[in-house]
Amino acid sequence: MVAMPSLPIHCRLAVLALCGLLAATSARADLADATERLAACSACHGEQGEGVRGAEYYPHLAGKPAGYLFEQLQNFRDGRRVNAQMTWLVGSMDDAYMAAIATHYAAMPPRTRPADTGAETLTEAMRQTAVRLVEEGDPARDVPPCTACHGKALTGLEPAIPALVALPADYIIAQLGNWRSGVRHAQPPDCMAEVARDLSPGDIRAIAVWLSRQVAADGAGPAPAGSFLPPRACGAMPHGEAP
Amino acid sequence: MRSRRLAIALLAALPLLLLILTIGGALLLFQGGLEPYRVPRDAGTPIDADTGLLAHGEYVAAIGNCAGCHTVRGGTAFAGGRPFTTPWGTIYSTNLTPDAEAGLGDWSLPEFRHAMRHGVSRDGVLYPAFPYAHFALLDEADIRALFAWLRTLPASDYRPPPNRLEFPAGWRWTQVLWRMLHYRPQNPDFGAEMPAEWRRGRYLVDGLGHCGMCHGRRGAMGSLPASGYLAGGRIADSGWYAPPLDGQQLARYDASELADYLRSGISPHGSAYGPMGEVVYQSLQHLTAEDARAVATFLKSVPPRTPPRPAQGEAAHSFVAGAADLYEKHCAGCHGRDGEGGKDGAWPPLVDAVAVTAPDPVNAVRMILYGGIAPTTPGNPQPYSMPPFVEALDSAQVAALANYIRVRFGGQPPLVTAEMVRARHGIPAH
Structure with missing residues (x-):
C-alpha cells in the first residue's frame, strides 16, 4: 500500500467495511442461476454485463470494480442517482443482494472495446482538448487529469473507481451533466461533482467523444487497490494530500 | 310594510333552515360528533419505556409501515417529505421524529393518541391521506408503544415542504365538511364473537396495516365508502391497480401460502410487484408467523363484493395477428407456453x-x-427478475401482448390499445 498512513482513519474503516461486506457476500453464495435471475439487467446491460449491441446509452458493467457497482445500486435505491428504470428495479432490494450482483458483474471479462457507433465526429480541436484534460488536467482550473484516478489505461482502480474506456459518449455526457446540475451524487466527498463543475460543456463533449473511441488491452481490468494513489478525496477511496 | 314582508320571508325560510341544521347535525354526529375536535393539550404522564415496550413499538411502526409514507427517497427515515399527488394538489408527509420544531417535539401521548384515532391534531383536521379511519381501531398498548418508540428516533430538523392544495381544500376546516359527507368511523366491535386469530387478522388488516388505503375501492372525493370495502381498484396516486381482498379473489391461495407470501413476497401463484413489493419490503416481511397467519385467515373470510369473473377462455375474442408469436418469443420461456410459470x-x-x-x-x-x-x-433473498420490454417492443406490440395474455389466461376482453400503452410511458416517481 502506498502512503496509507496519510488516510484519515474513517476512510480506511469505510474501505475495510466495504471489502468486508463484499467478501462476506461472495463467500456466502455466488449468484446461482445468475443469467436467469438477472434477466432484467441483461435487457440493457447485456447478459455478461458487456453492454448491448446498438445501445448508445447504457454503460457496460463487466469487470468494473465491485465496490463501484455496489455503490451505484445503492445510489439508485437511495436517491443519489436518478434513473427511473433503475430505481424502479432496485427500489426494494437489500444491500446483500446488491453486493452479490455487483460481485457477479465485477467478475465478468472487462469490456475494453467501444460499442458506441452513434457518437459525433471527433474534430482535431476536440481531440486536443480531450487529450490535454484526460492526461494533464488543467491546474489553472484545479481540474485533475482523468488518468490520475481512473488509471493510465483508463481501466479504473479497485475497489471503487470505474473504467472509462468503451463507454458510450452520450452516457458520459449525461453523467458529467448530472453531476454539474446536482442530479447525480456519490458518497461524500463527491470529487466528480467538483470536477464536473470545473469543466465547460465543450470540454465535456470533447472528453466524452474522445473516451468513447478509446480501446484498452483485451482483458485489462481495474488496477489493483493501492497500486497508485489518486490525488483527490473521493468517497471512501484512499487518496493523497491535495496539491 | 317592508318589515312585515321580511318577517314573512323569514318565517317561510325557517323550515328550510331547520332542515339544514338537522341534516348538518346528523352528518356531524355520523362522523363522530364533536369529540374529534377537542384535541387534548395536557402533558400526559411520562411513559416508562422499557426495552420490551420499545421492541413492541418498533414492530408496530414496521407493520403500520409508518416509514413507507413518512420517508422520502434518500431522506431521513420518519422525517417525512414524501409527496402525495391528489386531484386537489400535493400533500407532503410530516416529520415524526422528536425534533421540537420540525417533528412531534412536545406532543404528549394523549395528543398523539387523539391524532391517530380521530385525525385531528394541534395543526387542525388532518387530510385523509393519513389513514386515521383505520388507526381508530388501534389499541392503547400499540399506541403507547409506538409513541414511546418514535420518541427514541434521532431528532431530524428536516422540514417537509408545505402542502400545495387548491382552493378550497387548502383550508383545513373544509375537511370537517368532507368528514360529514364521507367519514364514518369503523365499528370497533365488529366480529367480537369470532375466534381470536380472526380478530387479530381483522385488527391488522382494518387497523394497523390499513390495507384498505390501496385495496379499497374509492368513492366520491377520494373517500373509502363501506360499499367498496377491500373491493379493489386503481390506487390513488400510483397508476397501479390493487386487487380485491376476499375469499373468492384469494381462493387460489391456501391460508399458509398466503401467510408465507405476505412475509416473503413470493408464492406458487405469483410475486409481489409494484406498490405491494414496496409494502412487503418495508413492512410485511417483518410480520411474525402468527400475525401473517391471522391476516391470511381473516382475508380469506372476507365475503366477495365483485361478481365472479368469467372462466378462462370463455370470452370469445380473436387475437391480433402475431400476438401468439410475440408471446412465444418473449414470454413463454419463463411464464410457460400455457402460462403455467x-x-x-x-x-x-x-x-x-x-x-x-x-x-x-x-x-x-x-x-x-x-x-x-x-x-x-x-x-426470497435473491429474487428473479422480469426484463423491461419498453425498448424491445413498440406500443402496438405491447398492447397485443397484454391483450393476448389477458384474454387467454384471464378471460378478460382485449381492452388495451397502443394509445393506452403510450400514455403509460414514463415511470412515475413512486
Whole structure:
C-alpha cells in the first residue's frame, strides 16, 4: 500500500467495511442461476454485463470494480442517482443482494472495446482538448487529469473507481451533466461533482467523444487497490494530500 | 310594510333552515360528533419505556409501515417529505421524529393518541391521506408503544415542504365538511364473537396495516365508502391497480401460502410487484408467523363484493395477428407456453394472475413495459427478475401482448390499445 498512513482513519474503516461486506457476500453464495435471475439487467446491460449491441446509452458493467457497482445500486435505491428504470428495479432490494450482483458483474471479462457507433465526429480541436484534460488536467482550473484516478489505461482502480474506456459518449455526457446540475451524487466527498463543475460543456463533449473511441488491452481490468494513489478525496477511496 | 314582508320571508325560510341544521347535525354526529375536535393539550404522564415496550413499538411502526409514507427517497427515515399527488394538489408527509420544531417535539401521548384515532391534531383536521379511519381501531398498548418508540428516533430538523392544495381544500376546516359527507368511523366491535386469530387478522388488516388505503375501492372525493370495502381498484396516486381482498379473489391461495407470501413476497401463484413489493419490503416481511397467519385467515373470510369473473377462455375474442408469436418469443420461456410459470413460482404463472384477471389492465401494461424484481426478503433473498420490454417492443406490440395474455389466461376482453400503452410511458416517481 502506498502512503496509507496519510488516510484519515474513517476512510480506511469505510474501505475495510466495504471489502468486508463484499467478501462476506461472495463467500456466502455466488449468484446461482445468475443469467436467469438477472434477466432484467441483461435487457440493457447485456447478459455478461458487456453492454448491448446498438445501445448508445447504457454503460457496460463487466469487470468494473465491485465496490463501484455496489455503490451505484445503492445510489439508485437511495436517491443519489436518478434513473427511473433503475430505481424502479432496485427500489426494494437489500444491500446483500446488491453486493452479490455487483460481485457477479465485477467478475465478468472487462469490456475494453467501444460499442458506441452513434457518437459525433471527433474534430482535431476536440481531440486536443480531450487529450490535454484526460492526461494533464488543467491546474489553472484545479481540474485533475482523468488518468490520475481512473488509471493510465483508463481501466479504473479497485475497489471503487470505474473504467472509462468503451463507454458510450452520450452516457458520459449525461453523467458529467448530472453531476454539474446536482442530479447525480456519490458518497461524500463527491470529487466528480467538483470536477464536473470545473469543466465547460465543450470540454465535456470533447472528453466524452474522445473516451468513447478509446480501446484498452483485451482483458485489462481495474488496477489493483493501492497500486497508485489518486490525488483527490473521493468517497471512501484512499487518496493523497491535495496539491 | 317592508318589515312585515321580511318577517314573512323569514318565517317561510325557517323550515328550510331547520332542515339544514338537522341534516348538518346528523352528518356531524355520523362522523363522530364533536369529540374529534377537542384535541387534548395536557402533558400526559411520562411513559416508562422499557426495552420490551420499545421492541413492541418498533414492530408496530414496521407493520403500520409508518416509514413507507413518512420517508422520502434518500431522506431521513420518519422525517417525512414524501409527496402525495391528489386531484386537489400535493400533500407532503410530516416529520415524526422528536425534533421540537420540525417533528412531534412536545406532543404528549394523549395528543398523539387523539391524532391517530380521530385525525385531528394541534395543526387542525388532518387530510385523509393519513389513514386515521383505520388507526381508530388501534389499541392503547400499540399506541403507547409506538409513541414511546418514535420518541427514541434521532431528532431530524428536516422540514417537509408545505402542502400545495387548491382552493378550497387548502383550508383545513373544509375537511370537517368532507368528514360529514364521507367519514364514518369503523365499528370497533365488529366480529367480537369470532375466534381470536380472526380478530387479530381483522385488527391488522382494518387497523394497523390499513390495507384498505390501496385495496379499497374509492368513492366520491377520494373517500373509502363501506360499499367498496377491500373491493379493489386503481390506487390513488400510483397508476397501479390493487386487487380485491376476499375469499373468492384469494381462493387460489391456501391460508399458509398466503401467510408465507405476505412475509416473503413470493408464492406458487405469483410475486409481489409494484406498490405491494414496496409494502412487503418495508413492512410485511417483518410480520411474525402468527400475525401473517391471522391476516391470511381473516382475508380469506372476507365475503366477495365483485361478481365472479368469467372462466378462462370463455370470452370469445380473436387475437391480433402475431400476438401468439410475440408471446412465444418473449414470454413463454419463463411464464410457460400455457402460462403455467416455472421455478416454483419464481417465474410466476400467468393463469389467474391479478395482472391478467383484473378488469383494469394497467398492471399488465406496466409490467411488460418496465419489468420488475420481487422484493428482497429472508424468504426470497435473491429474487428473479422480469426484463423491461419498453425498448424491445413498440406500443402496438405491447398492447397485443397484454391483450393476448389477458384474454387467454384471464378471460378478460382485449381492452388495451397502443394509445393506452403510450400514455403509460414514463415511470412515475413512486
